[in-house]
Amino acid sequence: MTTSRKVTIAVAAVAVTGLTLMILGSKTLHVGQPAPEFDTQTHTGQRVRLSDYRGRQAVVVFFYPKDGTAVCTREACAFRDAYEDFAAAGAVVIGISGDTVESHQQFVGTHQLPFLLIADTDGSLRRQFGVRPLLGLVPGRVTFVIDRDGIIQHTFSGMLQSDRHVQEALAVVRRLAAEHPPGSGIPADQH
Numbered sequence: 306m307t308t309s310r311k312v313t314i315a316v317a318a319v320a321v322t323g324l325t326l327m328i329l330g331s332k333t334l335h336v337g338q339p340a341p342e343f344d345t346q347t348h349t350g351q352r353v354r355l356s357d358y359r360g361r362q363a364v365v366v367f368f369y370p371k372d373g374t375a376v377c378t379r380e381a382c383a384f385r386d387a388y389e390d391f392a393a394a395g396a397v398v399i400g401i402s403g404d405t406v407e408s409h410q411q412f413v414g415t416h417q418l419p420f421l422l423i424a425d426t427d428g429s430l431r432r433q434f435g436v437r438p439l440l441g442l443v444p445g446r447v448t449f450v451i452d453r454d455g456i457i458q459h460t461f462s463g464m465l466q467s468d469r470h471v472q473e474a475l476a477v478v479r480r481l482a483a484e485h486p487p488g489s490g491i492p493a494d495q496h
Contacts, residue, residue: 333435336458340366340451341433347421348409353399355455363396363458363481364451365474368425368436370444372404372412380446380467381418387471388419394475394482396450401425403444439464446470450477453485 334340344354358364367384369377384391384398391398398420404412409422425431428444436445448470450459459477461470 333437334449334457334460336460338457339455340364340449340457343423343430343433345423345425345430346406347399347423348406348413349421350406351421353421353423355451358397358453359455360453363394363453363478365391365396365398365448365478366401366434366451367398367446367448367470367474368401368431368434368444369446371402372408373415376446376465376467377402378412378416380470381412382416383468383471384420385416385418387475390475391478394478395486396478396482397421399423401430403428403431448474450474450481452481 340355342355344352347353355364365384367380369380371377381400384400388398399422400418400420401423402409403425405426406424409424412418413422423430431444434447434449436447438444443464445462446464446467447460447462449457452458458481459473461473463469
């Protein structure tokens with residue numbers, strides 16, 4: 306084996322090991338766990354914290370790879386089209402990707418998205434929520450439904466199933482609303 310071949314194999318082994326550590330280093334969040342707190346700026350310039358909704362509303366957080374791509378646009382527009390249903394069930398919808406605030410502003414304007422988008426350009430929110438990249442390269446597509454107490458009630462991960470993210474999230478939000486109607490003021494842990 307030539308020296309250049311040995312170096313290539315060594316570099317590939319280091320890259321695979323680093324990729325494995327990066328993927329395994331993400332702590333995947335599960336149903337029943339508290340959602341991680343965040344405090345960040347949205348595409349509108351307003352600050353938003355997950356705790357802003359605690360005790361008041363369920364929160365649907367959907368992570369998607371990139372503004373303007375086919376599947377991401379279909380998913381965002383599906384959330385847009387179901388937005389009134391989410392609101393009627395007492396939930397707020399927040400989208401998160403690694404795009405810039407400017408990209409989000411254009412995406413919202415082009416597709417008339419009624420919900421907030423967060424620019425996670427450094428990937429810190431993805432890491433907090435344990436959203437792993439596909440093959441270590443493409444940012445993951447994961448939706449979380451968080452109840453009024455800040456507890457994750459549902460997760461769904463699927464790169465090409467954009468409509469299913471919306472359908473499953475809406476079903477869970479409606480179930481939560483039926484169990485604890487918006488405005489009832491009764492925390493879920495007291496039922």
